[in-house]
Amino acid sequence: xxxxxxxxxxxxxxxxxxxxxxxxxxxxxxxxxxxxxxxxxxxxxxxxxxxxxxxxxxxxxxxxxxxxxxxxxxxxxxxxxxxxxxxxxxxxxxxxxxxxxxxxxxxxxxxxxxxxxxxxxxxxxxxxxxxxxxxxxxxxxxxxxxxxxxxxxxxxxxxxxxxxxxxxxxxxxxxxxxxxxxxxxxxxxxxxxxxxxxxxxxxxxxxxxxxxxxxxxxxxxxxxxxxxxxxxxxxxxxxxxxxxxxxxxxxxxxxxxxxxxxxxxxxxxxxxxxxxxxxxxxxxxxxxxxxxxxxxxxxxxxxxxxxxxxxxxxxxxxxxxxxxxxxxxxxxxxxxxxxxxxxxxxxxxxxxxxxxxxxxxxxxxxxxxxxxxxxxxxxxxxxxxxxxxxxxxxxxxxxxxxxxxxxxxxxxxxxxxxxxxxxxxxxxxxxxxxxxxxx
Amino acid sequence: xxxxxxxxxxxxxxxxxxxxxxxxxxxxxxxxxxxxxxxxxxxxxxxxxxxxxxxxxxxxxxxxxxxxxxxxxxxxxxxxxxxxxxxxxxxxxxxxxxxxxxxxxxxxxxxxxxxxxxxxxxxxxxxxxxxxxxxxxxxxxxxxxxxxxxxxxxxxxxxxxxxxxxxxxxxxxxxxxxxxxxxxxxxxxxxxxxxxxxxxxxxxxxxxxxxxxxxxxxxxxxxxxxxxxxxxxxxxxxxxxxxxxxxxxxxxxxxxxxxxxxxxxxxxxxxxx
Numbered sequence: 049x050x051x052x053x054x055x056x057x058x059x060x061x062x063x064x065x066x067x068x069x070x071x072x073x074x075x076x077x078x079x080x081x082x083x084x085x086x087x088x089x090x091x092x093x094x095x096x097x098x099x100x101x102x103x104x105x106x107x108x109x110x111x112x113x114x115x116x117x118x119x120x121x122x123x124x125x126x127x128x129x130x131x132x133x134x135x136x137x138x139x140x141x142x143x144x145x146x147x148x149x150x151x152x153x154x155x156x157x158x159x160x161x162x163x164x165x166x167x168x169x170x171x172x173x174x175x176x177x178x179x180x181x182x183x184x185x186x187x188x189x190x191x192x193x194x195x196x197x198x199x200x201x202x203x204x205x206x207x208x209x210x211x212x213x214x215x216x217x218x219x220x221x222x223x224x225x226x227x228x229x230x231x232x233x234x235x236x237x238x239x240x241x242x243x244x245x246x247x248x249x250x251x252x253x254x255x256x257x258x259x260x261x262x263x264x265x266x267x268x269x270x271x272x273x274x275x276x277x278x279x280x281x282x283x284x285x286x287x288x289x290x291x292x293x294x295x296x297x298x299x300x301x302x303x304x305x306x307x308x309x310x311x312x313x314x315x316x317x318x319x320x321x322x323x324x325x326x327x328x329x330x331x332x333x334x335x336x337x338x339x340x341x342x343x344x345x346x347x348x349x350x351x352x353x354x355x356x357x358x359x360x361x362x363x364x365x366x367x368x369x370x371x372x373x374x375x376x377x378x379x380x381x382x383x384x385x386x387x388x389x390x391x392x393x394x395x396x397x398x399x400x401x402x403x404x405x406x407x408x409x410x411x412x413x414x415x416x417x418x419x420x421x422x423x424x425x426x427x428x429x430x431x432x433x434x435x436x437x438x439x440x441x442x443x444x445x446x447x448x449x450x451x452x453x454x455x456x457x458x459x460x461x462x463x464x465x466x467x468x469x470x471x472x473x474x475x476x477x478x479x480x481x482x483x484x485x486x487x
Numbered sequence: 488x489x490x491x492x493x494x495x496x497x498x499x500x501x502x503x504x505x506x507x508x509x510x511x512x513x514x515x516x517x518x519x520x521x522x523x524x525x526x527x528x529x530x531x532x533x534x535x536x537x538x539x540x541x542x543x544x545x546x547x548x549x550x551x552x553x554x555x556x557x558x559x560x561x562x563x564x565x566x567x568x569x570x571x572x573x574x575x576x577x578x579x580x581x582x583x584x585x586x587x588x589x590x591x592x593x594x595x596x597x598x599x600x601x602x603x604x605x606x607x608x609x610x611x612x613x614x615x616x617x618x619x620x621x622x623x624x625x626x627x628x629x630x631x632x633x634x635x636x637x638x639x640x641x642x643x644x645x646x647x648x649x650x651x652x653x654x655x656x657x658x659x660x661x662x663x664x665x666x667x668x669x670x671x672x673x674x675x676x677x678x679x680x681x682x683x684x685x686x687x688x689x690x691x692x693x694x695x696x697x698x699x700x701x702x703x704x705x706x707x708x709x710x711x712x713x714x715x716x717x718x719x720x721x722x723x724x725x726x727x728x729x730x731x732x733x734x735x736x737x738x739x740x741x742x743x744x745x746x747x748x749x750x751x752x753x754x755x756x757x758x759x760x
Contacts, residue, residue: 089498089547090603095592096580104746107714111577114502114624162508175523178515189511196509204709206509207502207624211709218710387665387710389691424592 054450056460068472070463072446082446084439084467086304097425102128102214102394102416109412109427110208115158117208118151118199119405120412122275123427126401127412128214132420134392139382140216141275142372147202147212148274148403149365149372153195154206155406156320156358156365159471161188161243164355167465168250184246187239191362194232198369201225215390223381230373233366237334240363244338247359251342254352255462259444261349261437262312263322264295266404272323272330272364274404280326282347283312289402292411296428308436309428315436318408319470320357321348335364351441354469358406394420407431407471431472438470490638493525493537494568495558497551498578498607499544502624503569510627517631520638539564539637542616545571545578545607545752552613559614564637567610568630570623574718575752577623578607582751609752618643623716623749626702649720650695650713651728654704662693662712663735696728697742715749719757 056072069085093112097105106124110117122144129136136144162174165188171177177185196206201221203209211217221229267286268277279287279295287295298307310316324331324339328346331339339345339360344353396418402411408430415424445466449459494504504526507514524534540562546552559565570576581589586605610616620633629645636643646652654661694715695707706713720726727739743750 089551090593091498091547091578091607092581092589092593095584095589096577098584098592100580101746104748108577108580108748111500111502111623114500114505117500117502158508173526175518178518192509193511196511205705207505210706210711213711387660387662389665 054456054459056446056456056463068467070442070460070467072442072459072463074446074450077450079443079447079450082443083303084435084442086306086435093427094425097414097422100422102132102392102420102422105414105422105425106212106214107208109425112427112429114207115155116151116405116407116410118147118203118212119403119410120427121203121209121212122148123401123403123405123410123412124414125212125214126403127399127414128401128416129399130401131397131399131414131416132214132392132395133397134215134390136216136390137382139220139376142376143202143217143220144212145275145372146198146369147209148405149369150195150198150202152274152365152406153362154192154199155471156362157188157192157195159406160247160355160358160362161192163471164465164468165246167461167468168247168253184242187242191236191239191243194236197232198229201229213390215392216388217384218388219386220381220384223377226373226376226381230370230377233370233373236366240366244341244359244363247356248341254350254355255445255465256350257352257441257445257448257466258349259351259441261440262316263325263347264311264316264318264433265323265326265409266402267326272327272368276403279402279409281311281316282325283316289411290400292400292402292413292428296411296433298428298432304435306435307432308439309433310436315440316433317351317437317470318430318433319354320361320406321351321354322408323404324348324357324360331360332364332367334367335360338363351437351466352469354471358471394418405430408433431470434470434472438467438472441466489520489522490539491524491534491537492521492539492541492634493534493558493562494523494527494541494543495525495554496527497542497544497555497572498547499569499571499576501543503543503572503620503622506624506627507630510631513627513631517634521634535561537562539566541566541568541620542572542610543568545575546604546610546613547578547607548603550602555610555613564617565610565614566618566620566633566637567616568620569625570621570716570718570749571607572610573616573619573621574749575607575609576716576749579609579751580748582606582755583747606755607752612752619645621645621699621717622702626705629701646700647721648700648726649728650698650700650702650704650707650717651731653700653702654695654707654713657704657708659704659707661731662691662695662707663731663737665691692745694742694745696731696737697723697739714746717749719743719750719753 054074071083073081097108106121109124110121112120166173199206204211211219262283264281266273266277267280295311296309298309300307325346342356344356396416398415400413410430411428413426414422417423449462524537540558567573571578633643691712693712695713698713698715699717699720723739
């Protein structure tokens, strides 16, 4: 192999959200070029929010990403609420936690079941699984539908939620609906374990690859953090959310229309694996049980294991959702009027909201004038924070595959699987602020 | 032979393709009718041989336009999927902003390094569009209806009346009558005293009277207001829900211009006419 030319040229990588290319050229075993390129047309959200009312911002920024629209809405609401000093009730906080669980379930099941599983099964997509593995596919569909039903019930829609508004909810589910949801979540354990079995049977398909990196996520003393917490790095410890720019340090490279990020090293990773590495002890026992089946322990430095970390989180999301529903039902649900609009005193100020969304830690940062009109906005998206780490991984993985004498097809598949493992959401990652081009 | 279907995405959030993926078992039923040959978000296979092309996202660069023209040449039928493709959508918010400011805000001193148009455009600004599926995101039932119609060679049935019609059927309390609920003209001018303060604030406002129906007034049902995501109803001056406007002393133009989230591109087209 070593005297051959290798040319991997993947235009518009499939089964990811958004547009990215993989380019690798090698000659005589030497890499000449190895790039993860992001080629999405910019959408200018940070400008679009300017001159719009505090009542509209979460609606606008939800559209950054169809898959993480609930997370974007919540990061946006938290930023607006922080800017104006708006408090939400404990009940609304519990419901918002359920909303994030629902989105994480939707997204992770879509990713593990529809987008990554075909690689493990040796198929080009989920569609052939309908004939080759019908029972397995039906199990995945049942779980995915449950996640969508849950999103619909809590948020009023599976994509671009409606019920989530500044100060709380325009409409809340009934106690009966929550009890029914709890029953369905409890009944899903068999399906969950079936998917875990399926992944375990194919565990040898995950490349054995390791590159030490830094992991960043929210952390919270009370629980495995999704909705609230401080920022935690495996390298630099804990820092407050308001210092997010000192952690993310976004910069621009020429090969990409999306910004890159770095903190303590050349790159860092966010997402399910980062959360698991930082907050493993707070996972539910059942979720830990699944992690143990894959020997997934903190700190794990194999990015391909992000898929398994997602599977572990799916189990945790379901267990914790049941717990949060119990909390809501134990005290009895505080009723609220139809078409509810929380009273909000509009104030000028700046606020930063951070939440954990399926692909990692997300920051929204808005400044409002005294009329409640936005004068400046900034959003730091998980996939942006992962681009540099993908590039670094690729620079290590590509030569090792070439040295192992792998065929071009196999190199291409492994590089595609690497990018897909990060579950990148490229369309949301494409936007810049305060950019600096590094050559 | 089953018609071959392809999905392509441009500047957008891919939330519409997600609605297709979220059809779950219904998607398997649709696959009895059509063969999907391009669906980058979900499948690896790629092909230039297709009959029906669904386009998601707005068009905002020369590169986008060239790619779209190639797709138009390959496809017998081209469908704009979702608000960004059908009407420019949320992306067109920036169309009313100063283009230089837009770039400066986002790119700072490197504003010139990125090549994109000053405006985000609907698909039909670049190529001919045969059918439109509106919404942000699209309605799943409407998508299935359009696919079934196209396979049967029928014209899809897309509402030409405003959201108010569906909202009345759902027996919602009119958004304009909220906030005190008296529904009198002064509160309908949308100025509401903030309780416990001297401040006067805009009351809730709804774009239902001028927005194309087909969503089953989803957002109002969920306690918020119509944001206009399905775009303007055909000929709003004739087809707007006049009863609601008259009752609250509002004009069509006043409503259209109220909050400009989705109508940016359509308003420009109206000006040109």
